[in-house]
Amino acid sequence: MTKVEIRIELKKGVADPEGRNTQKTLESLGFTGISKVSTVKLFEIDMDMPAEQAKGVAEDMCRKLLANPVIQNYKISVS
């Protein structure tokens, strides 16, 4: 079994309202010195196939469903 981690983050310059609001809320709670909060989505997928194959399949999953190429980048790591 292969564990694949797919990390989906917003492209540079794309607004991250969730990160922004998280930062504002942290500041309202008294936290200081925060210059930026970014949010990232992670999928951990267990696949019944060898690692080399799993990487290609994960790539395909990103293209077909998991990532939106207009605003998101993805990184796949296999362990």
Next chain:
Amino acid sequence: MTKVEIRIELKKGVADPEGRNTQKTLESLGFTGISKVSTVKLFEIDMDMPAEQAKGVAEDMCRKLLANPVIQNYKISVS
């Protein structure tokens, strides 16, 4: 500046409907051999303070806002 990564995942045994639905949708698209899909939330926070201090502050942020200790575990890594 210190970059802190906070990884928030569901505790063992807690239902992950988003992961489950993602798995179902991937299968309906023809993907096979998936044994599990889990979703993880990641916050990347840039803080203007040294690494040792940032780790403690991030710990505090998780307790006060970012994580729900009833259903979630968090892991903090500082770089």
